[in-house]
Amino acid sequence: MTDLPAKPVLLTGASGALGRVLARALGEAGWRLVLTDIAPFPDALPPGARFERADLEDGVTILRLAEGCGAILHFGGVSVERPFEEIIGPNLRGLYHIYEAARRERARVVFASSNHTVGFHERATTLAAEDPFRPDGYYGLSKAYGELMGRLYWMKHGVESVFVRIGSSLPEPVNARMLASYFSFADLTRLMVRAVLTERVGASVVWGASANQAMTWWGADDRAALGWAPADSADGFAGRLAGKVSGDPVEERYMGGAYCRIGYSREEMA
Numbered sequence: 712m713t714d715l716p717a718k719p720v721l722l723t724g725a726s727g728a729l730g731r732v733l734a735r736a737l738g739e740a741g742w743r744l745v746l747t748d749i750a751p752f753p754d755a756l757p758p759g760a761r762f763e764r765a766d767l768e769d770g771v772t773i774l775r776l777a778e779g780c781g782a783i784l785h786f787g788g789v790s791v792e793r794p795f796e797e798i799i800g801p802n803l804r805g806l807y808h809i810y811e812a813a814r815r816e817r818a819r820v821v822f823a824s825s826n827h828t829v830g831f832h833e834r835a836t837t838l839a840a841e842d843p844f845r846p847d848g849y850y851g852l853s854k855a856y857g858e859l860m861g862r863l864y865w866m867k868h869g870v871e872s873v874f875v876r877i878g879s880s881l882p883e884p885v886n887a888r889m890l891a892s893y894f895s896f897a898d899l900t901r902l903m904v905r906a907v908l909t910e911r912v913g914a915s916v917v918w919g920a921s922a923n924q925a926m927t928w929w930g931a932d933d934r935a936a937l938g939w940a941p942a943d944s945a946d947g948f949a950g951r952l953a954g955k956v957s958g959d960p961v962e963e964r965y966m967g968g969a970y971c972r973i974g975y976s977r978e979e980m981a
C-alpha cells in the first residue's frame with residue numbers, strides 16, 4: 712500500500728470485529744483515521760488515528776466527526792438479525808446522518824452492506840449485482856435500504872458510494888456455507904483501499920467474497936472499475952468443511968443460511 716488518501720477517513724463501527732481489523736491495517740499503512748463507535752475502542756490507537764465515542768443517532772456529532780474527511784467507511788450499526796425496532800435507529804436514521812455528512816463534506820461513502828440483502832435467493836443460482844434484493848430479515852432489509860439511500864444521494868447530490876455486500880468475514884471459514892461466502896480480512900482491506908483511492912466510483916456494487924471457486928453464488932459486479940480482485944480463497948477448506956451443513960432445508964436452500972430460518976413461518980416450500 713503506497714498511495715495515501717488526500718484527506719482523513721472516518722471509520723464508523725471502529726470497535727466492531729471488522730472495524731478493528733481495518734483500523735489496524737489502514738492505520739499501519741499510514742492513513743489518517745477518525746475512528747468512532749458507540750462502544751469504547753478496545754485496542755491501542757493506531758498511529759495517526761483518533762477515536763471518539765458516538766451514537767449514529769446523534770446527527771450533530773456525526774456531522775462534526777466527518778468534518779474535513781474525504782471518505783466514510785461506514786461499518787457502524789446493528790450487524791446481525793435483530794427485532795425491527797432495534798434496527799431502525801442505528802441502521803436507518805444513523806445511515807441518514809452518514810449520508811448527510813457525506814453530502815456536506817463532498818465525501819465518498821464505502822458502505823458495509825451484506826449478503827443478507829439477497830439472502831432469499833436460492834444457492835443454485837449465480838447472482839449479478841443488479842439482480843433484485845431478496846432480504847432475509849430486518850437486518851438485510853436495512854442494508855438494502857442503505858444501498859438505495861446511497862443511490863438516491865448519488866443521483867440527487869453526486870455523493871459517490873461503494874456498496875460492499877459482505878459475505879462472511881472471519882479469520883477463516885467454519886462451515887460449508889462459507890465455502891461460498893468467506894471473505895478474508897486481507898481481501899476486505901485491499902478492497903477498502905481501492906474503494907477509497909479509485910478516482911471515480913459513482914455508485915458501485917461489489918460482492919464481498921474471496922476467490923471461492925468450490926462454491927460460487929455471486930458473479931458480475933463493479934470490481935474491475937475499482938481495480939480490485941480477491942487474492943484469497945476458501946477452497947483449501949473444502950475437504951474439511953463440505954460436510955459441515957445444518958441439516959435444515961430452509962438454511963441449506965438459500966444464500967442467507969441461518970438468517971432465513973429466523974422467524975420463518977411459511978408452511979410449504981414450493
Ligand code: 15L
Nearest residue numbers: 790791825826827878879892
Ligand atoms: C453478516 O452480514 C453479519 O454481519 C455477519 O455476522 C455474518 O452473519 C455474515 O453476514 C454471514 O452471512 O455469514
